[in-house]
Amino acid sequence: MAHVIPMTDRPTGRPPSRLPHLPPPLTRQLTRLRGRSPGIVSGMLGGAVAAGLGLGSFAVLVTMLWISSPYPDSGPGGALHVAAALWLLAHGAELVRADTLSGAAAPVGLTPLLLLAVPLFLLHRAARDAVDRAAEGHTPSSARTAWAGVVLGYVAVGAAAALYATGGDLRPSWPWAVGCVPLVAVVAAGAGVWTAYGRPHEPFLGLLVRLPRRLRRPLMPPVARDRYGEAVRGAAAGTAVLVGGGSLLVAASLLGHTSAAVAAFGQLTEGWSGRFAVFLLCLALVPNAAIWGAAYALGPGFLLGVGHTTGPLASAPGPLLPPFPLLSAVPATGPGTPLTWATAAIPVAAGLTLGWFMATAAVRPPAPLPDPATAPHPPYDYAPPPWSARRTLAFTFLAALLCAAALALLGALSGGPLGASALARFGPVWWQTGTATLAWTALLGLPTALVVRGWRLRAQRRAPKHTGKHTDKHTGKHTDAAQEPSRTASKQKPAGRTGAGTGDG
Incomplete structure (x- = not known):
């Protein structure tokens, strides 16, 4: 009989470690990070795409207004700088206007809240998609991994946009930009991950558990x-x-x-x-x-x-x-x-x-009671x-x-x-x-x-x-739904018992 060698597409054994010179604890840590890398990379890509879509929408709007303007003050570069500055303003970051009549810089920090809805929606959707992709691909990524990836990707693009906006007339205030953009990313991405997992109550209860016992007992009764x-x-x-x-x-x-x-x-x-x-x-x-x-x-x-x-x-x-x-x-x-x-x-x-x-x-309000004439069991009030x-x-x-x-x-x-x-x-x-x-x-x-x-x-x-009582259609008598099954069962006689009595007679 000929010897058959099994041919498979994937190797059956694990490949040898490519880092034999590292100590075992560091090797295990790198293996763990390598196992989590698909979730982090996918989340970072989703966050970067969300930031790019937001910047692109603002750039398209500002460019259209610049093209339709009969007296444009600057070229396309100035319009793109304004778009990047408006994108930062949508996150709550304060801008600084340098071209004033007095020559002194004037802050602009009133954020139109309808613009804030754009990054919130994109971040929320990106975090949900990151969790869904991890679930479909069976990657060992957790909620924290997806959330961290989206935040890191979004903040990286935001930092590049802030650096680019510094060359325009509306310049970002760096303390506000450094604080507001990551804060919006953290909150919106966290809400997206929480929604993807079915809006569980355990994270909030876990925060209450960390409170002191005197404060926790009145806030968390059973x-x-x-x-x-x-x-x-x-x-x-x-x-x-x-x-x-x-x-x-x-x-x-x-x-x-x-x-x-x-x-x-x-x-x-x-x-x-x-x-x-x-x-x-x-x-x-x-x-x-x-x-x-x-x-x-x-x-x-x-x-x-x-x-x-x-x-x-x-x-x-x-x-x-x-x-x-x-x-x-x-x-x-x-x-x-x-x-x-x-x-x-x-x-x-x-x-x-x-x-x-x-x-x-x-x-x-009490729950609707079932009809006792058709219900197999006596009705109960579930209110x-x-x-x-x-x-x-x-x-x-x-x-x-x-x-x-x-x-x-x-x-x-x-x-x-x-x-x-x-x-x-x-x-x-x-x-x-x-x-x-x-x-x-x-x-x-x-x-x-x-x-x-x-x-x-x-x-x-x-x-x-x-009360659980209803009227019989044939006799017209009032019967109790709770007692009717037992009465019906008592009237019926087992077949074996009847046959034995007839034989003995």
């Missing part, structure tokens, strides 16, 4: 671990009402000052390309205007320059500002009027909404037990705290400087906005949650409960 999501949903509902109310307030004010807003377009520029650029800038600043409107309705208002506050109670005269369509919606200077005081309806609605959401979470009044107050206050933190963060992101001296501060003051939000939502949300909870509990007690 029953309360599943209630934090309800507080987050209540805070999200209150935040949505505040921001949505602020946007409606800005829209109503713009409708009342339509002529001034239209005239601002003609005063800023003459050509259609310039008007289109102003329109795009106004569109990018719409989220900022909505948050400013929410801060105005809350009471603290917002700043139009250093020391010039605009609020519902009073509006101080601001500095001499250039005509801008969104600034035409600012109320006139002077004391407040009943029309401006009526904006308090927005935080009132937010506090009532938050309390309503928490009362709904505290008293869950969870309602929260106590103390727990309802605790989680409602937690939702108010989260809502206040969200408005404070949005207020800090929506403002910034537009120049030096009097133009060094625009937008809401974050701590004032957060404090006012906490006051409105807590003072209105806590009693609303208690009242709605008591009303729903009273309605559930008065509601008729199903």
